[in-house]
Amino acid sequence: MLFYFLKIFMVFVFCFIAGCRNNPPELGLRLSLSADIRGFDPAHAVDVRSGKIMSLVYDNLVRFGDSTELVPEIASRWSLSLDGKKYEFTIRKGVFFHDGSPVTAHDVVRSFERVLDPKTLSPQRWMFTRIDGALEFMDGLSSFIAGLVVKNDSSLIISLSAPFSPFIQYLAMPSSAIINYRGVDSINEIPSGGGPWKLVKWERGGKIQFIRNENYWGEGPREPRLVFRIIPEAMTRSAEFEAGALDLLTIPSTEVQRWKKHPEHGKSVVYVEELNIWYIGLNCLVPPFDDVRVRKAMNLSLDREKHLRLLVPGGKLASGPVPPVLLKRHNVETLPYNPKKALRLLEECGYPDGLETELWVGGGSEMFHVIEAFQSDWSAIGINVKIVQSDWNVFKSAVRNGQPPMYYLNWTADYPDAENFLYPLFYSAESMTKRNRYANPLLDDIILQIQSLSYGTERTSLVQKANKILLDEVPWVFLWHKGNYNVTHSxxxxxxxxxxxxxxxxxxxxxxxx
Structure with a gap:
């Protein structure tokens, strides 16, 4: 009997050792997030992180490709009327939700109605208010949206109240995802979509697990599984990647040079361009920034190129708010570093001895060290800037109310259109523009023309004109467009x-x- 148990024990030990030496590789992709998502409800997709994750489980009528182009998704094709107000979509056949039910034009209408329904409390209703009859539906004056017409299961017409060229791009945004209305009550536990990945489990604050949708209509994932771990600390994410526990890493900005020189991973480091703008907003309604000469002095006295080179790897200097790829112009004028001219401007407008002001920063900004570097540049011409760091919610409220004379923020595009860097940020009636207390009737008129024109030479010319106005009137200190560096294992x-x-x-x- 003892010999028998000894044999069993030796077999167990051998199998354990063999298993340790030949651990099967973990199937699927292992990625990370710096914080958890808000949920899987497209009607409440207000942040970039949640929008990225939602795109895995939902399809849209159309989707963004690798760059700024739109590609067909649930809609196999579409057309736009000559007056720019009526879109007709053909719904692809053979598309199914994760529960096996077919996707039809009726599901598209229900998805958009849900966002507009006041009971949903969606902060994204603005995306669909340009559809004819949307406002009446929201106000309870109509039980349907006149501009959403289902011809049959495979054909849908969307009519706008007026031409609006960015609308087709709205349809590729996370809140325009097509959901299975039959599963909406449990949308955060079992997202009712039809995308290439299916949610297995969302452990809040821990991990989000997906499996491949084997019945996906298009080119599906090559890997069977996908797991995101929530890892708040950047250095911990780096350590996990080096230990082989993550397959892809977004490199912290302070670590880029180390990773580029890494003996094993250096060749796998790639730059990822993003559509954003980092800036310092100026309150243009009160002194000293109600004077454009002071605003220009703030820009001219900042050695942005030096700070970009030393502190923001891979960034590109901003020439106004619109990123170069959307400005469609190669030789764009940039704001030079000219502290002597900045001094002259300050003297002209009554500040020969300089001035004192405050720069507000929200939360534990990872770019706080960049802001500190700006202080010495401004101090050299007599502008003493006190940095005020506050809780993020306090900061947002203060900026909204016009309290900070200067504030540090960034903007990431909702969709790849220059209009998205103009209307939300500089149209005088738009709420976010009120952060700057800046208004220009000529600019307002140009922005409205940009929205109504179809894509082409005339529209591009107006975008460049709007960007030039903002570069001349500098309601911001324009900083840079910041990308990221990613690295994968070999x-x-x-x-x-x-x-x-x-x-x-x-x-x-x-x-x-x-």
Missing amino acids: SVTGYRNKLVFNAERFLSLEKKNG
Whole structure:
């Protein structure tokens, strides 16, 4: 009997050792998030992180491609009337939700109605208010939206109350996702979509697990599983990647040079361009920033190129708010570093001895060290800037109320259109513009023309004109457009850089041992 148990024990030990030496590789992709998502409800997709994750489980009528282009998704094709107000979509056949039910034009209408329904309390209703009859539906004056017409299961017409060229891009945003209305009550536990990934489990604050949708209509994921771990600390994410526990890493800005020189991973570091703008907003309604000469002095006295080179790897200097890729112009005038001219401007407008002001920063900004570097530049011409760091919610409220004379913020595009860097930020009646207390009737008129014109030479010319006005009147200190650096293990292939935040769905990524 003893010999028998000894044999069993030796077999167990041998199997354990063999298992340790030959652990099967973990199947699927292992990625990370710096914080948890808000949920899986497209009607409440207000942040970039949640929007990225939602794009895995939902399809839209159209989707952003690798760059600024739109590609068909649930809609196999579409057309626009000559007056720019009526879109007709053909719904692709053979598309199914995760529960196996077919996707039809009726599901598109229900999805959009749900966002507009006051009971949903969606902060994204603005996306659909340009549809004819949407406002009446929201106000309870109509039980349907006149501009949403289902011809049959495979054909849908969307009519706008007026031409609005960015509308088609709205349809690729996370809140325009097509959901299965039959599963809406449990949308955060079992997202009712039809995208290439299916949610297995969302452990709040821990991890989010997906499996491949084997019945996906299009090119599905190459890997069977996808797991996001919530890892708040940047250095911990780096350590986990180096230990082989993550397959892809977004490199912290302070670590870029180290990773570029890494003996094993240096060749796998890639730059990822993003559509954003980092800036310092100026309150243009009160002294000293009600004087454009002071605003110009703030810009001219800042050695942005030096700070960009030393502190923001991979960034590009901003020439106004619109990123170069959307400005469609190669040789764009930039604001020079000219402290002597800045001094002259200060003297002209009554500040020969300089001035004192405050710069507000929200929360534990990772770019706080950048702001501190700005102080010495401004101090050199007599502008003494006190940095005020506050809780993020306090900061947002203060900026909204016009309290800070200067504030540090950034903006990431909802969709790849220059209009998205103009209307929300500088149209005088728009709420976010009131942060600056800046208004220009000529600029307002140009922005409205941009919205109504179809894409072409005339529209591009107006975008460049609007950008030039803002460069001349400088309601901001224009800083830079900041990208990221990513790195993958050598065992991971198929990484593709996507310009728009919700375009990456991790379909082409593949592990050699996965």
